[in-house]
Amino acid sequence: xxxxxxxxxxxxxxxxxxxxxxxxxxxxxxxxxxxxxxxxxxxxxxxxxxxxxxxxxxxxxxxxxxxxxxxxxxxxxxxxxxxxxxxxxxxxxxxxxxxxxxxxxxxxxxxxxxxxxxxxxxxxxxxxxxxxxxxxxxxxxxxxxxxxxxxxxxxxxxxxxxxxxxxxxxxxxxxxxxxxxxxxxxxxxxxxxxxxxxxxxxxxxxxxxxxxxxx
Numbered sequence: 001x002x003x004x005x006x007x008x009x010x011x012x013x014x015x016x017x018x019x020x021x022x023x024x025x026x027x028x029x030x031x032x033x034x035x036x037x038x039x040x041x042x043x044x045x046x047x048x049x050x051x052x053x054x055x056x057x058x059x060x061x062x063x064x065x066x067x068x069x070x071x072x073x074x075x076x077x078x079x080x081x082x083x084x085x086x087x088x089x090x091x092x093x094x095x096x097x098x099x100x101x102x103x104x105x106x107x108x109x110x111x112x113x114x115x116x117x118x119x120x121x122x123x124x125x126x127x128x129x130x131x132x133x134x135x136x137x138x139x140x141x142x143x144x145x146x147x148x149x150x151x152x153x154x155x156x157x158x159x160x161x162x163x164x165x166x167x168x169x170x171x172x173x174x175x176x177x178x179x180x181x182x183x184x185x186x187x188x189x190x191x192x193x194x195x196x197x198x199x200x201x202x203x204x205x206x207x208x209x210x211x212x213x214x215x
Contacts, residue, residue, distance in 0.1 A: 107156040108143060108163065115141035115148075131189035132182050135197055139179045142201040149205070171204045 069075060109118075122137035143163060146152035152166050164176040175197060181187040 107158055108154065108160060109140035111144070111147070111154060113140065113144060115144040118144070126191075126194060131191060131194050135179065135189050135194050136183055138194070138197055138201060139175065139183075142175070142205065145201075145205055167204075169204060169207065171200050171207070175200055175204070 118137045118141035122134045122141065125131070125134035125137060143152065143154060146163075146167060147154050152163060154163065160176045160180055164172045178193065178197060182189055
């Protein structure tokens with residue numbers, strides 16, 4: 001839309017009208033798309049608003065109550081720190097579980113592995129000071145020996161808790177708790193605990209042999 005020859009006098013009202021016409025063109029405006037769910041979303045927001053407001057009021061009241069206590073700020077900091085530690089532990093636990101089940105999709109242990117070889121790896125890990133790995137290899141070797149003695153059916157999805165439930169023996173329960181604390185929870189292992197775990201596995205496997213001979 002031409003504004004007239006250069007140097008020509010243009011009426012201000014005419015110039016504003018022409019500029020407005022240019023700016024109102026479609027290319028200068030973001031297209032407005034239809035919003036068929038606008039009414040549904042607004043209804044859902046109205047439905048949740050009382051709940052959100054109630055939670056906000058309760059949370060605010062609890063916060064004020066905690067801060068009003070003697071040492072309330074320290075209590076609040078301790079609660080926040082506790083939640084942070086819990087979150088870190090949960091994330092580490094999830095990562096540990098994924099690592100345990102990752103190699104080849106075997107789950108707790110590779111069913112084709114040799115338990116004697118796993119025990120040898122456990123001894124090497126112990127000599128190198130890697131007690132968590134040593135305990136894990138001992139646990140894996142014990143699981144395979146339970147499988148070979150027909151006391152355990154081990155599937156890729158079998159968890160440590162499920163394996164302990166199948167064996168149904170107090171010693172297996174203790175071994176499972178220690179295994180989970182170390183492998184899933186990241187707890188350190190003392191050398192005496194590793195020795196105790198090996199004795200417990202010997203006790204558990206020997207008990208199975210005695211029970212089988214009694215039958």
